[in-house]
Amino acid sequence: PPKVKYAILGVIIRLLWWARCDTLLGRFLAVIISSHNRREISSRTAGVVILAFGRTIFNDDISALSEYAKRHRLSYCFLSFPSYLRALLSESVWPSAMRTQIAFYSLRHTHVAFLTRITGIFEDALHIIEDTYHTRIEIVLAGQIDYAMDYPWIAAIKNFGGKFIVLNKESIIYSPSFAEETVDLYKKDSFLYEGDAVLLYNLFAKELYMRAGAIEEKNSYVVGCPRVDRLIQIGAHTRAKKPL
Numbered sequence: 001p002p003k004v005k006y007a008i009l010g011v012i013i014r015l016l017w018w019a020r021c022d023t024l025l026g027r028f029l030a031v032i033i034s035s036h037n038r039r040e041i042s043s044r045t046a047g048v049v050i051l052a053f054g055r056t057i058f059n060d061d062i063s064a065l066s067e068y069a070k071r072h073r074l075s076y077c078f079l080s081f082p083s084y085l086r087a088l089l090s091e092s093v094w095p096s097a098m099r100t101q102i103a104f105y106s107l108r109h110t111h112v113a114f115l116t117r118i119t120g121i122f123e124d125a126l127h128i129i130e131d132t133y134h135t136r137i138e139i140v141l142a143g144q145i146d147y148a149m150d151y152p153w154i155a156a157i158k159n160f161g162g163k164f165i166v167l168n169k170e171s172i173i174y175s176p177s178f179a180e181e182t183v184d185l186y187k188k189d190s191f192l193y194e195g196d197a198v199l200l201y202n203l204f205a206k207e208l209y210m211r212a213g214a215i216e217e218k219n220s221y222v223v224g225c226p227r228v229d230r231l232i233q234i235g236a237h238t239r240a241k242k243p244l
Contacts, residue, residue: 001084006084006088009032009085009088010088010091010092012028013025013028013088013089013092013093014092014093016028017092017093022117022120022121022124023124025121025124026120026121026122026123026124026125026127026128027124027128029085029122029125030124030125030126030128030129030132032082032085033079033081033085033125033129034129034132034135036082036085037079037080040077040078040079041079041133041135047074047075047076047077048075048076048077048138048139049076049077049079049135049136049137049138049139050076050077050078050079050137050138050139050140050141051078051079051081051137051139051140051141052078052079052080052081052140052141052142053080053081053083053086053140053142053143053150054080054082054083054086055083055143055169058143058167058169061143061169062078062080062141065078066078078141079135079137086149089118089149090149093118094148094149095111095114097111098114098148099148099149100148101144101146101147101148102146102185102186102189102191103189104148104151105146105151105189105190105191105192106188106190106191108151115151115152118152119152119153119155119156119159120156122152122153122156123155123156123159123160126156126157126160126162127160137157138162139157139162139163139164139165140154140156140162140163140164140165141165141166141167142195143166143167143168143169144166144169145166145168145195145198145209145214145215146186146191146193146214151194154194158196163195163196163197164195164196165195165196165199166193166195166197166198166199167199168198168199168200168201168205179208182208182212183208183212185212186209186212186213186214187213190213191212191213191214192213192214192215192216193209193214193215193216193219195219196219197219197220197221198215198220198221199221199223200221200222200223201222201223201224202222202224203222205222206222
């Protein structure tokens with residue numbers, strides 16, 4: 001958004017956070033998300049609704065998957081969590097120590113109060129979107145397993161009865177030296193992905209992350225780039241457990 005609008009939104013988020021108006025902040029986030037996805041919400045009919053984090057390196061995949069759904073008449077649609085909203089939350093409420101990729105994980109036990117609070121706000125936003133706009137988000141989709149700003153969404157969507165899935169954008173074939181550095185980074189902070197599934201582009205990435213202890217065999221799948229078969233299956237399983 002324009003700079004002035006961005007600044008105003010930031011002030012509102014800071015004030016609501018400072019005043020501990022968490023329900024209002026959840027409603028505010030729900031309004032922004034819904035406004036950003038007005039066309040998708042108004043035109044959708046049925047199927048799995050996926051909230052995807054908007055990021056430059058991830059948006060092409062979401063566009064490809066949306067086109068795939070239209071071409072094959074598949075019953076799922078994407079809502080975008082705007083990247084500017086993610087940045088605003090980071091700047092306005094996130095503890096500085098909890099903003100670092102991977103490294104945040106080893107510090108999470110010292111920020112339990114913050115994580116509990118922000119998780120509740122995200123969960124409120126999901127409920128408000130469902131109650132107000134009659135749109136139940138069943139899957140939250142991220143592009144990487146280890147972003148600090150994504151982490152509270154894992155608990156939020158699970159509490160809501162949905163799934164947190166990563167379509168791992170960075171599943172590239174690494175050089176041997178980079179691979180060893182990656183393993184060391186994850187091991188240093190004892191990072192373990194806590195979402196429901198991670199969909200990887202290739203076997204090399206799966207083996208690398210498993211060697212680092214960052215993912216588990218039970219919830220990691222090599223699906224290629226990009227594929228949604230497994231995503232749809234998981235979404236269908238969610239609906240079967242908790243109907244719309």
